[in-house]
Structure formats: C-alpha cells, structure tokens
Amino acid sequence: MSGDEGFSRRDLFRRLGARGKEVARARLEPVIPVRPVAPAKNIEPRTRHRVVPLHRPPGALDEEAFLAACTKCGDCASACPHGAIVPAPARFGPAGLTPTIIPMASACQMCPDTPCITSCEPRALRIEQPLRMAEARIQPWACLAHQGTFCSVCVERCPVPGAMELVDGKPIIDASICTGCGVCQYVCPAPENAILLMPLTARPTASPSS
C-alpha cells in the first residue's frame, strides 16, 4: 500500500468520524488493567519499581525518561485536534497529570504533522522516536469476524498503512507496523471489544541527549 493511500484513508475517517474534544471529557481510568511489562532486550534495566502502563502520545521517550522530561504543561493536549490527549489522574503519583490517551474515548488519529510532538518544548515527545504507543492485539474469541460473523471495521479505519490486513475476511495485525494508536479499539463494534491494547512503557529511547 502506498503512503498516500494511508493518509487519504485517514483523512476520510477523520472527516467522517472525529468526535474530538466532545468525547474527551470522560472520567479517567486506565483502560487496561495494570500489569508488569517484561523489559525488552534493547532497553536499559528498570531502576524504579514498576510504572503505571499509560498510553502515551506518539513519540514519547521511554517511560522513565519521559516522566523525567515531561513538565505536565499540557501543551500537547491543547495541540491535539482530536482531543485525544488528556491528563492522567492525580492519584497516579509521579505519573499523575502527565499526558495520556484513552483510545476508547478518543484515539490518536496519527496526524501526519504530529502537532502534539511539535508542541512539546521539553522534548518529552520527539519526532525521532518511533511513533509507537502501544501494542494492539486482536482477541479472536471476541472478534466478530474471527467468530464467523462479518466485520472489517478495524481494517478499514486503521490509519497506518500495512498495520492491518483482512485475511480470509478476518483482521490480522502486523505488530511490526502497528503504532498502537488505538483507532481499531475505538471503532470495534464487537459486544466485547476485541482489541486489546497494551501501552508500551518500555520504548526504545535514543540517547537521552539534548
């Protein structure tokens, strides 16, 4: 698939669907139950005990570096045209009031011009970071298509070309391309939402320079 196709598809549904700020008023709770995340290979060992796996805006530094850099100014939230970025609840301790995304309220639409990243002065969000926020997985037991009734909504609405594909009428995610934006979770009409999104706290961080 060509890049332009993906962009244009995103434009289509941005026009069709963006509910933006109107839905971002939702009360804040982590969508995914808190669970430890196994450290990946290219990631420095954890120094702190455990982090709350929050779904960060695109381009976020590794969670610890991010928490160190983020000033909780909220500029990224103001910059997001879809109202997707909201502050985490204060009771989350050090993570309280840091920017997070609740895809079920308003997912990241993968804006090509990444206004959130551009707005981040302390560079807790960086364009040179891989734009990966979470890992999306389809839970076949809940997915309509996998259970034999027709659905292709997630594939049609995924804004990242190549991240999802319909194979034999069933959606498949390419984990190496998926950014975890959460659009698929937002649109999934299954009675039990079939998309499991696991926020990445261990994000490969480039050298923590500048």
Add this chain to the structure above:
Amino acid sequence: MNQQRAQQASPFESDRRNFLKLTAMAAATSVASSTAFGSSAFGETAFGADSTDATEAGASDVRWDKAPCRFCGTGCHVQVGVREGKVVAIAGDPLAEVNKGLLCMKGYHVGLALYGKDRLTQPLLRVDGELQPISWERAIQIAAEKIHAAPERFAFYGSGQWTIPEGYAAQKFMKGGLGNNHIDPNARLCMASAVTGFIATYGVDEPAGCYDDLDQCDVLITWGNNPAEMHPVLYSRVVDRRSRGETVEIIDISTRRTRTTEHAQRHLVFRPHSDLAIANGIAHLLIANGNYDEEFVNKHCAFRAPSDPPTLPGRPISFDEYKGFVAEYTPEHVEKISGVPADEIRYLAALFGRRDVKITSLWCMGMNQHTQGTAINCLVHGIHLLSGHFGRAGDAPTSLTGQPSACGTVREVGTLAHALPGGRVVMNSEHRAQSEQIWNVPAGRISPMPGFHTVAMWDSFCTPLADGGKLDTLWVQVTNPGQTLPNLHKLFNRKEGLEDKFLIVSEVYPTATTALADLVFPSAMWVEKNGMFGNSERRTQQWFKQVEPPGDARDDVWQTIAVAHRLHELGVPGMKDKDGRFLFREEDSGGKEVPIWEWEHYYDLNVDERLFEEYRKFTRLKHKDLAPYSEYVKTRGLRWPVVQSDAGEWRETRFRFVEEQDPYVAKGKGIDFYHSPTHDGRAQVWFSPYVDPPESPDEAYPFWLCTGRVIEHWHTGTMTRRIPQLDRAMPRAYVELHRADAEALGVTSGDVVVIESRRGRIELPAWIDGRGQPPRGSVFVPFFDESKLINEVTLDAYDPFSKQPDYKKCAVSVRKLVKP
C-alpha cells in the same frame, strides 16, 4: 400474559468465556462490557446500569426471554436479559434455527436501540412552527378530528416493521372501517417487485424454499445482492459450511465489488439494468444446448410473455415462441449488453444445465428496486424452472426481504393499497365479501378501487388540494419516509409550508419525518410491546412485552384503536360493525367489553393474541395457514403453512409445492403449483426482453449512482445510529468511487465530492478502494445518514406492475468540491 410466557433456559449456565467459545459467539452485550463506550471506565453506561456484568453474576436477577431481532428480514432470534425493568443484556439464541446462537454486529447491540437519549416520550403538536408537548387525550382527539373532517382524504403509511397485529389493526381500520384503501407500506419501496414476480410465476406470493436451502446448495448465486452486509447471519451460514469441509461455490452477479464478493469464486460485473439480458442468455443456452429439464418443464411449466398493453398476467406463449424470443440472447449479444464476458454466461448456463448440482439463487433490493423489477424476478424464477432447479433442498430461487416483517405483515396481512388479508385483493368481489364477513361489517364496506400506492400517495399528499392533491391527512407508523422516499424534494420536502396538509407520525426518535410532522405520537418499540414478525423464509415469530416504554410512549396498535374509538364516539359509521358494535370490540371471558382504547386497560388482555386469532381466519385461502398464537409462544417461529397433523401436532413446512413437505401437495404429484395462475398446477416461465433503463449516464450526468445499506446500520439509522458502538464503527455516509475515476477527477479518499442529478445534489467524502468497489463510471452511496440525504438525488421512476421505485440506478455527475 405472564402465565403464557414460555420457560426459557438461560443460556448462561456455563462460564461466560467458555460459552462464548462453545456457541460461536452467543455473547451478551453485557451491561458493562469492559470496553464499551458507556463502560464503567467512563462512568456512564448506555444502559444506565452499574458495572456488574449481568451475565457473570449468575444471571440470578436477570430474566431472560426470547424475541426476534428488531432489525433485518433474516429474522434471527435473540435472548433478551432484563433486570429492574431494563434490557441489560442480549445474547444470540442457540435454540433458534435461523441463527443458531450467532448474531451480526447489529443484533448484538439491539437492546441499546431502546435507550438513545432522545427517545420521544410525549405526544407533540406543532404550534407556531414548533413541536409542543400535549396530552394523549388531545393528541388522539386532534387526529380523529382531522380524519373525521374528510375520511376519503386520509391515508395510512406503514412498513414492514409493523408487527403483524399492528399491520392488521391498521388494515382493518382503513379498509374494514373507513372503507378507504389508501394504505400502503414502505415495503412498496423494498419488495413489491418480488411479490409481483411470485404472483406472475406461481400465482401466489412468497418463496417456496427456505433458509435450509443455503445449507444444502452446491452453488449459491447472489443476484445484485450483498448478504455479507445486509443479511450477514445468513451469509455466515453459507460461508461457515466451508470451515466444516463442505464445498459451496458462490457466484456473485453484481454491479460492484462488495464484502460478499470476497467469498465468491466468480464475480460477474454487469452494466446496471442488464441482468435481464443475463437471465435470458442462460435460458437461451439451456434450450440451444438441450440441457434444460424437459421432463420438469413438460409436467410443471407453461410459458408467458408480456402482453400489449402490459398486464401482470401477460399472455400465454408456446415453448417454441419462448425459444424464439430468447434465441436473440446469444452469449455474445449478452456480453454486448451487459459487459459480462460471453464465457461467463456459458459457464452459468452449463451449471444450470447440470442435474447433479443444487443451485440456490438469492436476491433482494438489486432485483426489486428496478424499473423492470417484476420482469427480472420472473426471469430468475424462469431459469430455475426451465432447468428443474426447483423443489429439492438446495435448489431454490429465493428472494430475501430487508425488513423484519415485510413478509409477515405487508405481504401476508396485505397492508398494500390493493390488498386484503391472506392474499386477497380489493378488486375481487368474493375476496371483499369474505373479508367483510370475517370483520362482521356490512356488505359493500370495502371499496373495490385500489388506493394510492406509495409514490402516488406522497405525490398527492405533497400537492395542494387546489392543484389536484387528493390527500390532506397522512399518518405514518414505524417508518421514516422523510429519508427513504426517492426524489425527496418532490415526494416529501414539498409538504413543508402546505397549510392544508396534516402529517401524523408515530415514532420512537426524532427523524427526518418528524421534522415535518404536525402531530407526533411517541411509540413503544420492540420488547416494550407484544409483537409478531414474519421473516424472509415464511417464519412467523412472536414475543412478549418485556419492559415498559419510556414516559408516555405507547403501542402503535393502541394508537390505532384509540383513534378508531374516538372516531366511533364522533359517530363515524365505519367504526361500527354490522351489529352496531365497536369495530375493535374485545370482551373478557365473561363477555363484557374491555375498553382497550383506554391505555390503562390495553394490557388487560393480550390484544396481539386477539387480533392474530382473528387474522388467522384469513390465512387458509392461499394455504398460508398459521398455527394458534400459543404455538408461536412455544417456538422460535414456525414456517407456514403450519398444519395440524392427525395427532394434533402443528407441523411447519420447509419446502412448498413439494410432496411430503407441503401438506397441500397430494401423494404422487411430486411437485404441484396448486395456486398456478393458469389453474392447472403449472408455474409460468416468463420471457421479458431487455429494455433500456429510464435514465442512463450521459454527457451532463456521466456516472451511475447506486444506493444501499451498510452492515453497521439498519435502514435510516434511526435506531442503529443511536447505538454508540455502531455509530463509531460507521459514523457518516460516503461515496465509493473507482480509483481510476477518482484519479481522473483529482480526488483522493477523504476529499469532498459533489454528487448531482437532475433532482438534487449532495456533498460526500470519497472512499476509494474501501469496503465496496464500484466499477469505472459507477458510484455507490449508503442511505443511512440523516445528514446526507442521498434520496434527494435518486429517481422516482418505478416498475409498472409493482410500482416499486428504482434506487439502484440513476445518472449523476461527480466532481471535487472546490472551496471558494
């Protein structure tokens, strides 16, 4: 009614997750499925309940009962979970033969259709341009006075979503009461051509086969049909056979690529309207190659062709004449007309020529919304008959309906401008007499003149009386014509500002129709009332009221009876029967009249049951026998004719006209078309020529426009767009374009394009290589979106026999919107 409630086993005894795995997704739309938008994580549930998962709570406080799904003509059964007066869960009903526990995405959320935030909860009257709340007392009075002022200028417009008792009450009120035949349903817009096709071919309406054919066929042909989106559970039933190792070849004959095509081995894209040529081409080859079923034809068929002037029965022709007529349709000639390669026509004809494969044809709006709708319906029946692909399980020409009770209510109760219950027509004096006798009304009450069909009705209603309009008061129940009529500017929007027109609308939500209503009745919907539906396979289904309607919303049957009674009080003679009693008189067991027109007493007895038992008396004539109400309480529907065996059991019929299946076929007959239009047991094989469509693309309007539905939304989205999960999945209408056309127009996905016809224009975002892919020169627009009324663009030309308009083709121009 409670003592009649069937004992329902809760399907949720086992662990929830296991259950999901075991029964193919018989999942509940639980109160707070953890990720639904209205979930506990966001502090509000669409059901307004707490975050307990009802289905996991051992279901102890959840009461389960059966109901057919509210949405499409497939007629799946759901289990409805109710707690504290609210529907809190929905599950596929594993005991239902239609869906065996499976539902489509709409069905899983059907419970949420009741709980949109803007339900209409009180009667409204337009005062100084604004709808203002009024009492029921006044609302009924106003409606009655309007009708009383000029009963002959009153019309009733309903739908295939009327329950059987609702349609029956409206039918009796109009034809048996007011002696007025201006009653027509929206089903005129969706299956009227299927009806005329069945009648012209078999002399009696509705498919001979049933869904069991889908389990048995070797080949499934979808004619302009997209069941993957429109009848998803049915198509699942077919596709699922492959996962069990069975083979079924699917051939999709259509005007664009759809989700259905993805599961098809062959896809034949034809030029809009040219399906007639394809069918004739198959017939020609069957005869030319000598592999038609000569024995079947000799025993069971006769031949017909259009008469001059055209009539529905046409004129009889000989086999040789027929052979001569179709001879013109050589594969090469068909290719020229349709664009389908000649070899594909040969392939199809060869298939039909084989006795060892079983072929089922499916169709719905593609063949019905067609200015040659009756003709193409007849032609497809014709090739099945000619080739003997009829009457064996898996060999069937089957039309589907889009609405849950298009068959049960419209076609069987006959809520059409020319029809009477049970397959009767107003033009027939015997039929009128039989109806007058059952209704116990004086002879001559029923008018012999057919009333206005849908398009004529709305045209007349939107025309000032001074300019020849014949109608001034129109009552709409259970449908949304302000969005679904074709050519809306002409047939609906024109009503605005006409002082002498009064529009009454029974509705559950504000719609494009209530926007022009003068009086609005808030209605109870689905399981807020008792009801019965009849689905596409002749299956009559029943359910009980399970929750109270919100606010002052009340049943449509009650509304009809309340207005009838007020007219009775105003002295309208038609509201009395022969013995001077109220037309809708119901008595308790002691013979005392129950005032069912008073809401407090409406549920003192089961009005649905009373109306249904009365209606049953009509159903024998055309051998569409129905069982007593109590039998439907016990089952997930029964397919008529339902006939009592000597042992006293009520037995349904899977295949009509077939010995041993259909109780009305005598032993030794094999197949008997016992309602044959020629009264000799023969079905009619029709020839109808290909003719050009009424409007084709030209220089000014170079594209074909086709409209239709999407899987997420049902009809105009009044219900489904208020279900958050479905609204998010498909929030807005769009236009599908071919990539090459888009490139030529400088359009990419998401760009806004202008679609314009001679009748109207609309702006829509483009979707290229999306779910459906029209061929070059064609565009597709779904009609569910109230903010994008594509029917302001469509054409109101209709089939001469069925009067069904063609929503599937008209000429439009397409260009990129240039912002000033």
